[in-house]
Amino acid sequence: MREITIPIDDETIRSLKAGDTVALTGVMMTGRDAVHKWLMDTFINKTRQPQGDDLEVYEAIKKILDHGVLYHCGPVVSGIETGDYKFVAAGPTTSIREEPYEATVIKHFNIKGVIGKGGMGPNTLKACQETPAVYFHAVGGAASLIAQSVQRVLGVYKLEFGVPEAMWVIEVKAFPVIVTMDSHGNSLHKSVLESSQARYRELIGA
Amino acid sequence: MQPDLTQELLELVRLTATSLPADVEQTIAAARDKEDAGSVARSVLDTILRNVQMAREHSTPICQDTGTPIFYVDIPAGWSIREFRRQIEAAVAEATRRVYLRPNAVNSLTGKNTGNNLGDEYFPTVHFHEVDGDTVTVRLMLKGGGSENVSTQYKLPDTRLHAGRDLEGVYKVVMDAVYQAQGKGCAPGFLGVGIGGDRGSSFYAAKEALWRTLDEPNPDPELDALERRITEDANKLGIGPMGLGGKTTVMATRIKAIHRLPACYFVSIAYMCWAYRRHTMIYRNGQVEYK
Ligand code: SF4
Numbered sequence: 416m417r418e419i420t421i422p423i424d425d426e427t428i429r430s431l432k433a434g435d436t437v438a439l440t441g442v443m444m445t446g447r448d449a450v451h452k453w454l455m456d457t458f459i460n461k462t463r464q465p466q467g468d469d470l471e472v473y474e475a476i477k478k479i480l481d482h483g484v485l486y487h488c489g490p491v492v493s494g495i496e497t498g499d500y501k502f503v504a505a506g507p508t509t510s511i512r513e514e515p516y517e518a519t520v521i522k523h524f525n526i527k528g529v530i531g532k533g534g535m536g537p538n539t540l541k542a543c544q545e546t547p548a549v550y551f552h553a554v555g556g557a558a559s560l561i562a563q564s565v566q567r568v569l570g571v572y573k574l575e576f577g578v579p580e581a582m583w584v585i586e587v588k589a590f591p592v593i594v595t596m597d598s599h600g601n602s603l604h605k606s607v608l609e610s611s612q613a614r615y616r617e618l619i620g621a
Numbered sequence: 622m623q624p625d626l627t628q629e630l631l632e633l634v635r636l637t638a639t640s641l642p643a644d645v646e647q648t649i650a651a652a653r654d655k656e657d658a659g660s661v662a663r664s665v666l667d668t669i670l671r672n673v674q675m676a677r678e679h680s681t682p683i684c685q686d687t688g689t690p691i692f693y694v695d696i697p698a699g700w701s702i703r704e705f706r707r708q709i710e711a712a713v714a715e716a717t718r719r720v721y722l723r724p725n726a727v728n729s730l731t732g733k734n735t736g737n738n739l740g741d742e743y744f745p746t747v748h749f750h751e752v753d754g755d756t757v758t759v760r761l762m763l764k765g766g767g768s769e770n771v772s773t774q775y776k777l778p779d780t781r782l783h784a785g786r787d788l789e790g791v792y793k794v795v796m797d798a799v800y801q802a803q804g805k806g807c808a809p810g811f812l813g814v815g816i817g818g819d820r821g822s823s824f825y826a827a828k829e830a831l832w833r834t835l836d837e838p839n840p841d842p843e844l845d846a847l848e849r850r851i852t853e854d855a856n857k858l859g860i861g862p863m864g865l866g867g868k869t870t871v872m873a874t875r876i877k878a879i880h881r882l883p884a885c886y887f888v889s890i891a892y893m894c895w896a897y898r899r900h901t902m903i904y905r906n907g908q909v910e911y912k
Contacts, residue, residue: 446712450731490685491720491722508768510683532805554863556669556672556682556765556807556895557669558672558683559675559682559683560671560675562681578723607804611800614802614858615797618654619782
């Protein structure tokens with residue numbers, strides 16, 4: 416198990432290979448469907464005018480995401496009423512839903528790592544090679560365990576998106592992940608898909 | 622007078638969200654032992670088992686996606702269904718406040734999350750059945766969104782898969798569903814399969830099939846053999862835990878066949894992730910028991 420601290424430099428990213436197990440430490444941000452849509456519409460495609468605190472939030476998250484890590488996670492959080500937030504459960508959500516946006520988002524913010532589950536497609540893999548960046552796989556549903564590695568909740572943006580959809584800024588220690596898409600064009604998801612396809616064809620005689 | 626069971630229902634929700642049933646946990650542990658030492662598959666299953674234990678100890682959700690709450694209530698004659706639903710809703714809202722559940726009810730048109738897991742009459746889902754006697758049985762399943770997204774339905778015959786209207790055809794489409802799902806529904810999973818019905822009742826049967834415990838064989842020997850064959854062959858695909866490769870892709874298959882229209886032959890696959898959360902509460906003579 417390799418220990419890596421966030422922010423992550425390019426050299427470290429290049430040294431990671433699909434199949435490596437990693438423990439991440441540092442500050443990262445959660446973001447899933449609503450966040451990707453909001454970012455794309457407001458700041459990348461600019462089909463929507465910034466409203467309310469949009470610009471302020473954008474400036475703040477730029478700093479977190481530069482050489483940083485974006486986590487596809489819809490957490491369960493306690494202390495919503497008091498503001499004394501605590502992550503109760505914090506496993507990954509399915510990443511492929513963000514495939515139409517992720518390559519652009521990675522490059523726009525210079526993100527070094529995306530954490531999620533299920534892997535992502537060819538556009539993201541290409542962005543991982545170019546940026547460079549990697550895709551980290553967390554164990555889907557290992558929510559209680561991962562919540563234990565969240566040391567502190569530093570803040571939250573756009574809570575109006577709902578608890579699972581908001582951007583939570585968290586400090587993690589030894590967050591367990593597996594590199595499944597590296598910056599050299601390797602994807603464990605792709606190789607498992609290919610070998611399973613061969614066996615599937617044999618079995619159903621297609 | 623009908624008693625107020627809100628507190629008892631709250632405990633059912635807590636138990637289901639935070640404690641994996643024993644048969645499920647044992648099945649995952651057995652799968653872990655079969656994976657090679659030092660493999661990614663074994664490390665994933667170890668993480669899952671440690672997580673399950675931690676969730677139980679801390680009374681925190683096993684998975685952050687606490688899913689769609691699906692209740693099946695067997696209710697004696699004379700009890701008010703409306704009143705019972707109100708109690709279920711109160712328990713669900715309170716469970717959300719205590720963060721046993723994540724707020725999961727989103728308005729499909731506005732995108733707004735209600736914040737308390739109460740949506741319309743479909744959320745939470747409650748199925749009522751009137752029964753003889755005076756025992757109330759409430760079953761609760763929490764069905765995660767990732768696993769729901771890879772659930773799917775086929776219409777036989779399926780020309781692409783050369784799947785006809787027979788059990789061989791059923792085998793082919795279920796294998797296709799597992800292959801298409803890869804690790805995305807949080808493999809290793811469990812398959813609930815509904816054969817027949819209309820599109821709606823077919824899925825209902827598929828989910829109902831997931832209530833049979835893992836040590837119980839299918840009462841129909843032919844379906845039992847098909848269940849075993851699907852599980853065994855699915856594991857030959859090598860998709861593995863989380864789709865990262867390994868020997869365990871499907872831990873069990875559960876099939877339920879129901880009547881169909883002459884014109885239709887649906888096969889519905891309710892993919893259930895490893896976080897197979899289901900518990901039962903039995904209320905009799907003022908006493909409550911959980912299973
Ligand atoms: S599919 Fe199941 S284990 Fe995976 S995130 Fe959803 S509820 Fe959790």
